[in-house]
Amino acid sequence: MRRILKLLVAAAVIGVAVGLWLTAPDRVAPERFASLSGDVAAGEKVFTASGCASCHHVPGAEDKLILAGGMAFPSDFGTFYAPNISPDPSAGIGDWKVIDLANAVMKGVSPKGQHYYPAFPYNAYNKMTDQDVADLFAYLQSLPADATPSKPHDVGFPFNIRRSLGGWKLLFFSDDYVMDVPADLERGRYLVEAQAHCAECHTPRNALGGLDTSRWMAGAPNPSGKGTIPALTPDKLTWSAEDVAYYLESGFTPEYDSVGGHMAEVVDNFAHLSAEDRAAVAAYVKALPAPKADTSGSSSY
Structure with missing residues:
Protein backbone atom coordinates (compact mmCIF):
# COMPACT_ATOMS: atom_id res chain seq x y z
CA MET A 1 0.00 0.00 0.00
CA ARG A 2 2.84 2.40 0.86
CA ARG A 3 4.48 1.66 -2.45
CA ILE A 4 1.26 2.44 -4.30
CA LEU A 5 0.79 5.62 -2.29
CA LYS A 6 4.32 6.76 -3.10
CA LEU A 7 3.74 6.08 -6.76
CA LEU A 8 0.51 8.08 -6.69
CA VAL A 9 2.20 11.00 -4.94
CA ALA A 10 5.09 10.91 -7.42
CA ALA A 11 2.64 10.82 -10.34
CA ALA A 12 0.74 13.76 -8.88
CA VAL A 13 3.94 15.78 -8.44
CA ILE A 14 5.01 15.00 -12.00
CA GLY A 15 1.53 15.90 -13.25
CA VAL A 16 1.61 19.26 -11.48
CA ALA A 17 5.11 19.97 -12.78
CA VAL A 18 4.09 19.16 -16.35
CA GLY A 19 0.95 21.29 -15.98
CA LEU A 20 2.95 24.25 -14.71
CA TRP A 21 5.42 23.86 -17.55
CA LEU A 22 2.69 23.67 -20.19
CA THR A 23 0.81 26.69 -18.83
CA ALA A 24 3.87 28.88 -18.23
CA PRO A 25 3.69 32.29 -19.94
CA ASP A 26 5.58 32.56 -23.23
CA ARG A 27 7.49 35.76 -24.01
CA VAL A 28 8.85 37.61 -27.01
CA ALA A 29 12.60 37.36 -27.53
CA PRO A 30 13.97 40.75 -26.31
CA GLU A 31 16.48 41.01 -29.16
CA ARG A 32 13.63 41.42 -31.63
CA PHE A 33 12.98 44.91 -30.26
CA ALA A 34 16.47 45.87 -29.09
CA SER A 35 17.31 47.85 -32.24
CA LEU A 36 13.83 49.15 -33.14
CA SER A 37 12.93 52.82 -32.77
CA GLY A 38 9.28 53.80 -32.61
CA ASP A 39 7.80 56.62 -34.68
CA VAL A 40 5.03 58.60 -32.98
CA ALA A 41 3.24 59.60 -36.20
CA ALA A 42 3.23 56.04 -37.51
CA GLY A 43 2.16 54.83 -34.06
CA GLU A 44 -0.90 57.07 -34.16
CA LYS A 45 -2.10 55.22 -37.26
CA VAL A 46 -1.54 51.86 -35.56
CA PHE A 47 -3.36 53.14 -32.47
CA THR A 48 -6.34 54.23 -34.57
CA ALA A 49 -6.56 51.06 -36.65
CA SER A 50 -6.24 48.90 -33.53
CA GLY A 51 -9.08 50.69 -31.74
CA CYS A 52 -7.15 51.29 -28.52
CA ALA A 53 -9.11 54.37 -27.53
CA SER A 54 -12.43 52.66 -28.24
CA CYS A 55 -11.94 50.37 -25.26
CA HIS A 56 -9.51 52.20 -22.99
CA HIS A 57 -10.89 55.74 -22.86
CA VAL A 58 -12.94 56.70 -19.83
CA PRO A 59 -16.63 55.88 -20.50
CA GLY A 60 -18.51 59.06 -21.35
CA ALA A 61 -15.39 61.24 -21.49
CA GLU A 62 -15.02 63.75 -24.30
CA ASP A 63 -11.25 63.35 -24.51
CA LYS A 64 -10.74 59.83 -25.82
CA LEU A 65 -6.97 60.11 -25.60
CA ILE A 66 -7.01 59.88 -21.80
CA LEU A 67 -6.71 56.11 -21.56
CA ALA A 68 -7.61 55.60 -17.91
CA GLY A 69 -9.86 52.63 -18.73
CA GLY A 70 -12.96 51.50 -16.89
CA MET A 71 -15.18 50.37 -19.77
CA ALA A 72 -17.05 47.16 -18.90
CA PHE A 73 -17.08 44.08 -21.11
CA PRO A 74 -19.61 41.49 -19.92
CA SER A 75 -19.16 37.85 -20.90
CA ASP A 76 -20.22 34.36 -19.90
CA PHE A 77 -17.12 34.19 -17.71
CA GLY A 78 -17.60 37.44 -15.81
CA THR A 79 -17.24 41.16 -16.47
CA PHE A 80 -13.90 42.50 -17.62
CA TYR A 81 -12.85 46.12 -17.31
CA ALA A 82 -10.44 47.88 -19.65
CA PRO A 83 -7.32 48.84 -17.66
CA ASN A 84 -5.48 52.14 -17.51
CA ILE A 85 -2.92 52.20 -20.34
CA SER A 86 -2.02 55.88 -20.04
CA PRO A 87 1.66 56.80 -19.46
CA ASP A 88 1.14 57.18 -15.73
CA PRO A 89 4.04 55.26 -14.11
CA SER A 90 1.94 53.80 -11.28
CA ALA A 91 -1.61 53.36 -12.57
CA GLY A 92 -0.76 52.97 -16.24
CA ILE A 93 2.12 51.81 -18.43
CA GLY A 94 4.46 54.75 -17.96
CA ASP A 95 7.23 52.55 -16.59
CA TRP A 96 6.91 49.92 -19.34
CA LYS A 97 9.53 49.30 -22.01
CA VAL A 98 8.69 48.43 -25.59
CA ILE A 99 9.32 44.74 -24.86
CA ASP A 100 6.62 44.89 -22.15
CA LEU A 101 4.08 46.13 -24.69
CA ALA A 102 5.25 43.48 -27.16
CA ASN A 103 4.69 40.73 -24.58
CA ALA A 104 1.27 42.15 -23.78
CA VAL A 105 -0.08 42.50 -27.30
CA MET A 106 1.73 39.55 -28.91
CA LYS A 107 1.76 37.00 -26.09
CA GLY A 108 -0.95 38.16 -23.68
CA VAL A 109 1.55 38.34 -20.81
CA SER A 110 2.01 41.14 -18.27
CA PRO A 111 5.38 42.56 -17.17
CA LYS A 112 4.94 40.54 -13.96
CA GLY A 113 4.58 37.33 -15.95
CA GLN A 114 0.83 36.83 -15.56
CA HIS A 115 -1.48 35.76 -18.34
CA TYR A 116 -3.92 38.39 -19.56
CA TYR A 117 -7.52 37.41 -20.16
CA PRO A 118 -8.38 37.09 -23.88
CA ALA A 119 -10.96 39.85 -23.47
CA PHE A 120 -7.82 41.76 -24.45
CA PRO A 121 -7.60 40.72 -28.13
CA TYR A 122 -3.96 39.63 -28.14
CA ASN A 123 -4.94 36.60 -30.21
CA ALA A 124 -5.42 39.09 -33.06
CA TYR A 125 -2.70 41.59 -32.17
CA ASN A 126 -0.13 38.78 -32.17
CA LYS A 127 -0.08 39.06 -35.96
CA MET A 128 1.13 42.67 -35.86
CA THR A 129 4.60 43.49 -37.15
CA ASP A 130 7.36 44.30 -34.68
CA GLN A 131 7.72 47.78 -36.15
CA ASP A 132 4.02 48.51 -35.68
CA VAL A 133 4.29 47.49 -32.02
CA ALA A 134 7.33 49.74 -31.54
CA ASP A 135 5.51 52.63 -33.22
CA LEU A 136 2.42 52.04 -31.10
CA PHE A 137 4.53 52.12 -27.95
CA ALA A 138 6.06 55.46 -28.96
CA TYR A 139 2.60 56.95 -29.53
CA LEU A 140 1.12 55.61 -26.30
CA GLN A 141 3.96 57.18 -24.32
CA SER A 142 3.17 60.55 -25.91
CA LEU A 143 -0.41 60.65 -24.59
CA PRO A 144 -1.64 62.31 -21.35
CA ALA A 145 -0.97 60.44 -18.12
CA ASP A 146 -3.83 59.70 -15.72
CA ALA A 147 -3.47 58.30 -12.20
CA THR A 148 -6.87 56.58 -12.01
CA PRO A 149 -6.31 52.97 -10.83
CA SER A 150 -7.52 50.17 -13.09
CA LYS A 151 -10.76 48.57 -11.99
CA PRO A 152 -10.39 44.88 -11.07
CA HIS A 153 -12.23 42.34 -13.18
CA ASP A 154 -15.38 40.79 -11.77
CA VAL A 155 -14.52 37.16 -12.49
CA GLY A 156 -15.28 34.28 -10.15
CA PHE A 157 -13.82 30.83 -9.56
CA PRO A 158 -12.42 29.00 -11.49
CA PHE A 159 -11.93 31.67 -14.15
CA ASN A 160 -10.04 33.89 -11.73
CA ILE A 161 -7.12 31.42 -11.75
CA ARG A 162 -4.78 33.20 -14.12
CA ARG A 163 -2.50 30.22 -14.63
CA SER A 164 -5.38 28.31 -16.20
CA LEU A 165 -5.25 30.78 -19.09
CA GLY A 166 -2.08 29.02 -20.14
CA GLY A 167 -4.27 26.03 -20.91
CA TRP A 168 -6.65 28.25 -22.89
CA LYS A 169 -3.71 29.50 -24.92
CA LEU A 170 -2.58 25.94 -25.63
CA LEU A 171 -5.98 25.32 -27.19
CA PHE A 172 -6.67 28.56 -29.01
CA PHE A 173 -3.64 30.88 -29.19
CA SER A 174 -2.36 31.20 -32.74
CA ASP A 175 -0.49 33.86 -34.69
CA ASP A 176 -1.46 32.28 -38.02
CA TYR A 177 -3.91 34.06 -40.29
CA VAL A 178 -7.26 32.37 -40.80
CA MET A 179 -7.71 33.21 -44.48
CA ASP A 180 -5.22 32.47 -47.22
CA VAL A 181 -5.37 35.44 -49.56
CA PRO A 182 -3.58 36.70 -52.69
CA ALA A 183 -1.07 39.52 -52.39
CA ASP A 184 -3.61 42.23 -53.22
CA LEU A 185 -5.71 41.29 -50.16
CA GLU A 186 -2.87 41.11 -47.64
CA ARG A 187 -3.31 44.69 -46.39
CA GLY A 188 -7.01 44.12 -45.81
CA ARG A 189 -6.31 40.86 -44.03
CA TYR A 190 -3.76 42.56 -41.79
CA LEU A 191 -6.24 45.26 -40.84
CA VAL A 192 -9.17 42.88 -40.30
CA GLU A 193 -7.50 39.88 -38.69
CA ALA A 194 -4.74 41.68 -36.76
CA GLN A 195 -5.06 45.36 -35.97
CA ALA A 196 -8.81 45.94 -36.06
CA HIS A 197 -9.50 42.45 -34.58
Missing part, protein backbone atom coordinates in the same frame (compact mmCIF):
# COMPACT_ATOMS: atom_id res chain seq x y z
CA CYS A 198 -12.89 42.32 -36.31
CA ALA A 199 -13.36 38.60 -35.66
CA GLU A 200 -13.42 39.16 -31.90
CA CYS A 201 -17.00 40.35 -32.29
CA HIS A 202 -18.11 39.00 -35.67
CA THR A 203 -17.11 35.34 -35.19
CA PRO A 204 -18.98 32.95 -32.87
CA ARG A 205 -17.17 31.34 -29.96
CA ASN A 206 -17.17 27.86 -28.50
CA ALA A 207 -17.99 26.95 -24.90
CA LEU A 208 -14.48 27.87 -23.74
CA GLY A 209 -14.50 31.28 -25.39
CA GLY A 210 -12.31 30.38 -28.35
CA LEU A 211 -13.22 31.67 -31.79
CA ASP A 212 -14.96 29.11 -34.01
CA THR A 213 -12.84 29.73 -37.10
CA SER A 214 -14.94 27.28 -39.13
CA ARG A 215 -17.62 30.00 -39.00
CA TRP A 216 -15.27 32.91 -39.60
CA MET A 217 -17.10 36.26 -39.54
CA ALA A 218 -20.45 34.46 -39.54
CA GLY A 219 -22.02 36.57 -36.80
CA ALA A 220 -22.24 35.98 -33.07
CA PRO A 221 -24.34 36.73 -29.99
CA ASN A 222 -23.71 40.15 -28.51
CA PRO A 223 -21.71 39.66 -25.27
CA SER A 224 -23.97 42.23 -23.61
CA GLY A 225 -26.86 39.84 -24.11
CA LYS A 226 -28.74 42.24 -26.38
CA GLY A 227 -29.15 41.01 -29.94
CA THR A 228 -26.42 39.69 -32.22
CA ILE A 229 -23.29 40.92 -33.93
CA PRO A 230 -24.04 40.72 -37.67
CA ALA A 231 -22.46 38.32 -40.11
CA LEU A 232 -20.07 39.64 -42.73
CA THR A 233 -20.20 36.51 -44.89
CA PRO A 234 -21.66 36.70 -48.44
CA ASP A 235 -24.79 34.72 -47.53
CA LYS A 236 -25.77 37.53 -45.14
CA LEU A 237 -24.01 40.73 -46.18
CA THR A 238 -25.07 41.71 -49.69
CA TRP A 239 -23.42 45.14 -49.78
CA SER A 240 -20.89 45.94 -52.47
CA ALA A 241 -17.25 46.65 -51.64
CA GLU A 242 -17.99 50.34 -52.22
CA ASP A 243 -20.89 50.14 -49.77
CA VAL A 244 -18.65 48.59 -47.11
CA ALA A 245 -15.93 51.18 -47.60
CA TYR A 246 -18.43 54.05 -47.47
CA TYR A 247 -20.01 52.62 -44.31
CA LEU A 248 -16.60 52.52 -42.64
CA GLU A 249 -16.08 56.16 -43.58
CA SER A 250 -19.51 57.63 -42.89
CA GLY A 251 -21.46 55.20 -40.73
CA PHE A 252 -24.31 55.12 -43.25
CA THR A 253 -25.65 51.89 -44.74
CA PRO A 254 -27.00 51.45 -48.29
CA GLU A 255 -30.46 51.33 -46.67
CA TYR A 256 -29.93 54.87 -45.27
CA ASP A 257 -29.62 53.59 -41.73
CA SER A 258 -26.80 54.78 -39.47
CA VAL A 259 -24.28 52.98 -37.30
CA GLY A 260 -25.03 52.37 -33.64
CA GLY A 261 -23.64 50.72 -30.53
CA HIS A 262 -19.96 49.94 -30.19
CA MET A 263 -19.67 49.81 -33.98
CA ALA A 264 -19.91 53.61 -33.94
CA GLU A 265 -16.50 53.63 -32.24
CA VAL A 266 -15.13 51.33 -34.94
CA VAL A 267 -16.42 53.56 -37.73
CA ASP A 268 -14.94 56.60 -36.00
CA ASN A 269 -11.57 54.84 -36.10
CA PHE A 270 -11.84 53.77 -39.73
CA ALA A 271 -12.98 57.24 -40.78
CA HIS A 272 -9.54 58.48 -39.70
CA LEU A 273 -7.70 55.89 -41.80
CA SER A 274 -6.90 56.32 -45.46
CA ALA A 275 -9.38 55.60 -48.23
CA GLU A 276 -6.97 52.90 -49.41
CA ASP A 277 -7.15 51.15 -46.05
CA ARG A 278 -10.96 51.23 -46.01
CA ALA A 279 -10.99 49.83 -49.54
CA ALA A 280 -8.57 47.10 -48.47
CA VAL A 281 -10.86 46.08 -45.60
CA ALA A 282 -13.87 46.09 -47.92
CA ALA A 283 -12.04 43.89 -50.44
CA TYR A 284 -11.18 41.38 -47.70
CA VAL A 285 -14.78 41.33 -46.46
CA LYS A 286 -16.11 40.67 -49.95
CA ALA A 287 -13.61 37.80 -50.33
CA LEU A 288 -14.97 35.98 -47.27
CA PRO A 289 -16.35 32.50 -48.03
CA ALA A 290 -19.84 31.47 -47.03
CA PRO A 291 -19.90 29.68 -43.64
CA LYS A 292 -20.01 25.90 -43.52
CA ALA A 293 -22.81 25.95 -40.94
CA ASP A 294 -25.91 28.10 -40.81
CA THR A 295 -25.79 31.03 -38.38
CA SER A 296 -28.28 33.52 -37.07
CA GLY A 297 -26.21 36.54 -38.06
CA SER A 298 -27.94 39.52 -39.69
CA SER A 299 -26.55 42.04 -42.14
CA SER A 300 -28.08 45.14 -40.54
CA TYR A 301 -26.25 47.22 -37.93
Whole structure:
Protein backbone atom coordinates (compact mmCIF):
# COMPACT_ATOMS: atom_id res chain seq x y z
CA MET A 1 0.00 0.00 0.00
CA ARG A 2 2.84 2.40 0.86
CA ARG A 3 4.48 1.66 -2.45
CA ILE A 4 1.26 2.44 -4.30
CA LEU A 5 0.79 5.62 -2.29
CA LYS A 6 4.32 6.76 -3.10
CA LEU A 7 3.74 6.08 -6.76
CA LEU A 8 0.51 8.08 -6.69
CA VAL A 9 2.20 11.00 -4.94
CA ALA A 10 5.09 10.91 -7.42
CA ALA A 11 2.64 10.82 -10.34
CA ALA A 12 0.74 13.76 -8.88
CA VAL A 13 3.94 15.78 -8.44
CA ILE A 14 5.01 15.00 -12.00
CA GLY A 15 1.53 15.90 -13.25
CA VAL A 16 1.61 19.26 -11.48
CA ALA A 17 5.11 19.97 -12.78
CA VAL A 18 4.09 19.16 -16.35
CA GLY A 19 0.95 21.29 -15.98
CA LEU A 20 2.95 24.25 -14.71
CA TRP A 21 5.42 23.86 -17.55
CA LEU A 22 2.69 23.67 -20.19
CA THR A 23 0.81 26.69 -18.83
CA ALA A 24 3.87 28.88 -18.23
CA PRO A 25 3.69 32.29 -19.94
CA ASP A 26 5.58 32.56 -23.23
CA ARG A 27 7.49 35.76 -24.01
CA VAL A 28 8.85 37.61 -27.01
CA ALA A 29 12.60 37.36 -27.53
CA PRO A 30 13.97 40.75 -26.31
CA GLU A 31 16.48 41.01 -29.16
CA ARG A 32 13.63 41.42 -31.63
CA PHE A 33 12.98 44.91 -30.26
CA ALA A 34 16.47 45.87 -29.09
CA SER A 35 17.31 47.85 -32.24
CA LEU A 36 13.83 49.15 -33.14
CA SER A 37 12.93 52.82 -32.77
CA GLY A 38 9.28 53.80 -32.61
CA ASP A 39 7.80 56.62 -34.68
CA VAL A 40 5.03 58.60 -32.98
CA ALA A 41 3.24 59.60 -36.20
CA ALA A 42 3.23 56.04 -37.51
CA GLY A 43 2.16 54.83 -34.06
CA GLU A 44 -0.90 57.07 -34.16
CA LYS A 45 -2.10 55.22 -37.26
CA VAL A 46 -1.54 51.86 -35.56
CA PHE A 47 -3.36 53.14 -32.47
CA THR A 48 -6.34 54.23 -34.57
CA ALA A 49 -6.56 51.06 -36.65
CA SER A 50 -6.24 48.90 -33.53
CA GLY A 51 -9.08 50.69 -31.74
CA CYS A 52 -7.15 51.29 -28.52
CA ALA A 53 -9.11 54.37 -27.53
CA SER A 54 -12.43 52.66 -28.24
CA CYS A 55 -11.94 50.37 -25.26
CA HIS A 56 -9.51 52.20 -22.99
CA HIS A 57 -10.89 55.74 -22.86
CA VAL A 58 -12.94 56.70 -19.83
CA PRO A 59 -16.63 55.88 -20.50
CA GLY A 60 -18.51 59.06 -21.35
CA ALA A 61 -15.39 61.24 -21.49
CA GLU A 62 -15.02 63.75 -24.30
CA ASP A 63 -11.25 63.35 -24.51
CA LYS A 64 -10.74 59.83 -25.82
CA LEU A 65 -6.97 60.11 -25.60
CA ILE A 66 -7.01 59.88 -21.80
CA LEU A 67 -6.71 56.11 -21.56
CA ALA A 68 -7.61 55.60 -17.91
CA GLY A 69 -9.86 52.63 -18.73
CA GLY A 70 -12.96 51.50 -16.89
CA MET A 71 -15.18 50.37 -19.77
CA ALA A 72 -17.05 47.16 -18.90
CA PHE A 73 -17.08 44.08 -21.11
CA PRO A 74 -19.61 41.49 -19.92
CA SER A 75 -19.16 37.85 -20.90
CA ASP A 76 -20.22 34.36 -19.90
CA PHE A 77 -17.12 34.19 -17.71
CA GLY A 78 -17.60 37.44 -15.81
CA THR A 79 -17.24 41.16 -16.47
CA PHE A 80 -13.90 42.50 -17.62
CA TYR A 81 -12.85 46.12 -17.31
CA ALA A 82 -10.44 47.88 -19.65
CA PRO A 83 -7.32 48.84 -17.66
CA ASN A 84 -5.48 52.14 -17.51
CA ILE A 85 -2.92 52.20 -20.34
CA SER A 86 -2.02 55.88 -20.04
CA PRO A 87 1.66 56.80 -19.46
CA ASP A 88 1.14 57.18 -15.73
CA PRO A 89 4.04 55.26 -14.11
CA SER A 90 1.94 53.80 -11.28
CA ALA A 91 -1.61 53.36 -12.57
CA GLY A 92 -0.76 52.97 -16.24
CA ILE A 93 2.12 51.81 -18.43
CA GLY A 94 4.46 54.75 -17.96
CA ASP A 95 7.23 52.55 -16.59
CA TRP A 96 6.91 49.92 -19.34
CA LYS A 97 9.53 49.30 -22.01
CA VAL A 98 8.69 48.43 -25.59
CA ILE A 99 9.32 44.74 -24.86
CA ASP A 100 6.62 44.89 -22.15
CA LEU A 101 4.08 46.13 -24.69
CA ALA A 102 5.25 43.48 -27.16
CA ASN A 103 4.69 40.73 -24.58
CA ALA A 104 1.27 42.15 -23.78
CA VAL A 105 -0.08 42.50 -27.30
CA MET A 106 1.73 39.55 -28.91
CA LYS A 107 1.76 37.00 -26.09
CA GLY A 108 -0.95 38.16 -23.68
CA VAL A 109 1.55 38.34 -20.81
CA SER A 110 2.01 41.14 -18.27
CA PRO A 111 5.38 42.56 -17.17
CA LYS A 112 4.94 40.54 -13.96
CA GLY A 113 4.58 37.33 -15.95
CA GLN A 114 0.83 36.83 -15.56
CA HIS A 115 -1.48 35.76 -18.34
CA TYR A 116 -3.92 38.39 -19.56
CA TYR A 117 -7.52 37.41 -20.16
CA PRO A 118 -8.38 37.09 -23.88
CA ALA A 119 -10.96 39.85 -23.47
CA PHE A 120 -7.82 41.76 -24.45
CA PRO A 121 -7.60 40.72 -28.13
CA TYR A 122 -3.96 39.63 -28.14
CA ASN A 123 -4.94 36.60 -30.21
CA ALA A 124 -5.42 39.09 -33.06
CA TYR A 125 -2.70 41.59 -32.17
CA ASN A 126 -0.13 38.78 -32.17
CA LYS A 127 -0.08 39.06 -35.96
CA MET A 128 1.13 42.67 -35.86
CA THR A 129 4.60 43.49 -37.15
CA ASP A 130 7.36 44.30 -34.68
CA GLN A 131 7.72 47.78 -36.15
CA ASP A 132 4.02 48.51 -35.68
CA VAL A 133 4.29 47.49 -32.02
CA ALA A 134 7.33 49.74 -31.54
CA ASP A 135 5.51 52.63 -33.22
CA LEU A 136 2.42 52.04 -31.10
CA PHE A 137 4.53 52.12 -27.95
CA ALA A 138 6.06 55.46 -28.96
CA TYR A 139 2.60 56.95 -29.53
CA LEU A 140 1.12 55.61 -26.30
CA GLN A 141 3.96 57.18 -24.32
CA SER A 142 3.17 60.55 -25.91
CA LEU A 143 -0.41 60.65 -24.59
CA PRO A 144 -1.64 62.31 -21.35
CA ALA A 145 -0.97 60.44 -18.12
CA ASP A 146 -3.83 59.70 -15.72
CA ALA A 147 -3.47 58.30 -12.20
CA THR A 148 -6.87 56.58 -12.01
CA PRO A 149 -6.31 52.97 -10.83
CA SER A 150 -7.52 50.17 -13.09
CA LYS A 151 -10.76 48.57 -11.99
CA PRO A 152 -10.39 44.88 -11.07
CA HIS A 153 -12.23 42.34 -13.18
CA ASP A 154 -15.38 40.79 -11.77
CA VAL A 155 -14.52 37.16 -12.49
CA GLY A 156 -15.28 34.28 -10.15
CA PHE A 157 -13.82 30.83 -9.56
CA PRO A 158 -12.42 29.00 -11.49
CA PHE A 159 -11.93 31.67 -14.15
CA ASN A 160 -10.04 33.89 -11.73
CA ILE A 161 -7.12 31.42 -11.75
CA ARG A 162 -4.78 33.20 -14.12
CA ARG A 163 -2.50 30.22 -14.63
CA SER A 164 -5.38 28.31 -16.20
CA LEU A 165 -5.25 30.78 -19.09
CA GLY A 166 -2.08 29.02 -20.14
CA GLY A 167 -4.27 26.03 -20.91
CA TRP A 168 -6.65 28.25 -22.89
CA LYS A 169 -3.71 29.50 -24.92
CA LEU A 170 -2.58 25.94 -25.63
CA LEU A 171 -5.98 25.32 -27.19
CA PHE A 172 -6.67 28.56 -29.01
CA PHE A 173 -3.64 30.88 -29.19
CA SER A 174 -2.36 31.20 -32.74
CA ASP A 175 -0.49 33.86 -34.69
CA ASP A 176 -1.46 32.28 -38.02
CA TYR A 177 -3.91 34.06 -40.29
CA VAL A 178 -7.26 32.37 -40.80
CA MET A 179 -7.71 33.21 -44.48
CA ASP A 180 -5.22 32.47 -47.22
CA VAL A 181 -5.37 35.44 -49.56
CA PRO A 182 -3.58 36.70 -52.69
CA ALA A 183 -1.07 39.52 -52.39
CA ASP A 184 -3.61 42.23 -53.22
CA LEU A 185 -5.71 41.29 -50.16
CA GLU A 186 -2.87 41.11 -47.64
CA ARG A 187 -3.31 44.69 -46.39
CA GLY A 188 -7.01 44.12 -45.81
CA ARG A 189 -6.31 40.86 -44.03
CA TYR A 190 -3.76 42.56 -41.79
CA LEU A 191 -6.24 45.26 -40.84
CA VAL A 192 -9.17 42.88 -40.30
CA GLU A 193 -7.50 39.88 -38.69
CA ALA A 194 -4.74 41.68 -36.76
CA GLN A 195 -5.06 45.36 -35.97
CA ALA A 196 -8.81 45.94 -36.06
CA HIS A 197 -9.50 42.45 -34.58
CA CYS A 198 -12.89 42.32 -36.31
CA ALA A 199 -13.36 38.60 -35.66
CA GLU A 200 -13.42 39.16 -31.90
CA CYS A 201 -17.00 40.35 -32.29
CA HIS A 202 -18.11 39.00 -35.67
CA THR A 203 -17.11 35.34 -35.19
CA PRO A 204 -18.98 32.95 -32.87
CA ARG A 205 -17.17 31.34 -29.96
CA ASN A 206 -17.17 27.86 -28.50
CA ALA A 207 -17.99 26.95 -24.90
CA LEU A 208 -14.48 27.87 -23.74
CA GLY A 209 -14.50 31.28 -25.39
CA GLY A 210 -12.31 30.38 -28.35
CA LEU A 211 -13.22 31.67 -31.79
CA ASP A 212 -14.96 29.11 -34.01
CA THR A 213 -12.84 29.73 -37.10
CA SER A 214 -14.94 27.28 -39.13
CA ARG A 215 -17.62 30.00 -39.00
CA TRP A 216 -15.27 32.91 -39.60
CA MET A 217 -17.10 36.26 -39.54
CA ALA A 218 -20.45 34.46 -39.54
CA GLY A 219 -22.02 36.57 -36.80
CA ALA A 220 -22.24 35.98 -33.07
CA PRO A 221 -24.34 36.73 -29.99
CA ASN A 222 -23.71 40.15 -28.51
CA PRO A 223 -21.71 39.66 -25.27
CA SER A 224 -23.97 42.23 -23.61
CA GLY A 225 -26.86 39.84 -24.11
CA LYS A 226 -28.74 42.24 -26.38
CA GLY A 227 -29.15 41.01 -29.94
CA THR A 228 -26.42 39.69 -32.22
CA ILE A 229 -23.29 40.92 -33.93
CA PRO A 230 -24.04 40.72 -37.67
CA ALA A 231 -22.46 38.32 -40.11
CA LEU A 232 -20.07 39.64 -42.73
CA THR A 233 -20.20 36.51 -44.89
CA PRO A 234 -21.66 36.70 -48.44
CA ASP A 235 -24.79 34.72 -47.53
CA LYS A 236 -25.77 37.53 -45.14
CA LEU A 237 -24.01 40.73 -46.18
CA THR A 238 -25.07 41.71 -49.69
CA TRP A 239 -23.42 45.14 -49.78
CA SER A 240 -20.89 45.94 -52.47
CA ALA A 241 -17.25 46.65 -51.64
CA GLU A 242 -17.99 50.34 -52.22
CA ASP A 243 -20.89 50.14 -49.77
CA VAL A 244 -18.65 48.59 -47.11
CA ALA A 245 -15.93 51.18 -47.60
CA TYR A 246 -18.43 54.05 -47.47
CA TYR A 247 -20.01 52.62 -44.31
CA LEU A 248 -16.60 52.52 -42.64
CA GLU A 249 -16.08 56.16 -43.58
CA SER A 250 -19.51 57.63 -42.89
CA GLY A 251 -21.46 55.20 -40.73
CA PHE A 252 -24.31 55.12 -43.25
CA THR A 253 -25.65 51.89 -44.74
CA PRO A 254 -27.00 51.45 -48.29
CA GLU A 255 -30.46 51.33 -46.67
CA TYR A 256 -29.93 54.87 -45.27
CA ASP A 257 -29.62 53.59 -41.73
CA SER A 258 -26.80 54.78 -39.47
CA VAL A 259 -24.28 52.98 -37.30
CA GLY A 260 -25.03 52.37 -33.64
CA GLY A 261 -23.64 50.72 -30.53
CA HIS A 262 -19.96 49.94 -30.19
CA MET A 263 -19.67 49.81 -33.98
CA ALA A 264 -19.91 53.61 -33.94
CA GLU A 265 -16.50 53.63 -32.24
CA VAL A 266 -15.13 51.33 -34.94
CA VAL A 267 -16.42 53.56 -37.73
CA ASP A 268 -14.94 56.60 -36.00
CA ASN A 269 -11.57 54.84 -36.10
CA PHE A 270 -11.84 53.77 -39.73
CA ALA A 271 -12.98 57.24 -40.78
CA HIS A 272 -9.54 58.48 -39.70
CA LEU A 273 -7.70 55.89 -41.80
CA SER A 274 -6.90 56.32 -45.46
CA ALA A 275 -9.38 55.60 -48.23
CA GLU A 276 -6.97 52.90 -49.41
CA ASP A 277 -7.15 51.15 -46.05
CA ARG A 278 -10.96 51.23 -46.01
CA ALA A 279 -10.99 49.83 -49.54
CA ALA A 280 -8.57 47.10 -48.47
CA VAL A 281 -10.86 46.08 -45.60
CA ALA A 282 -13.87 46.09 -47.92
CA ALA A 283 -12.04 43.89 -50.44
CA TYR A 284 -11.18 41.38 -47.70
CA VAL A 285 -14.78 41.33 -46.46
CA LYS A 286 -16.11 40.67 -49.95
CA ALA A 287 -13.61 37.80 -50.33
CA LEU A 288 -14.97 35.98 -47.27
CA PRO A 289 -16.35 32.50 -48.03
CA ALA A 290 -19.84 31.47 -47.03
CA PRO A 291 -19.90 29.68 -43.64
CA LYS A 292 -20.01 25.90 -43.52
CA ALA A 293 -22.81 25.95 -40.94
CA ASP A 294 -25.91 28.10 -40.81
CA THR A 295 -25.79 31.03 -38.38
CA SER A 296 -28.28 33.52 -37.07
CA GLY A 297 -26.21 36.54 -38.06
CA SER A 298 -27.94 39.52 -39.69
CA SER A 299 -26.55 42.04 -42.14
CA SER A 300 -28.08 45.14 -40.54
CA TYR A 301 -26.25 47.22 -37.93
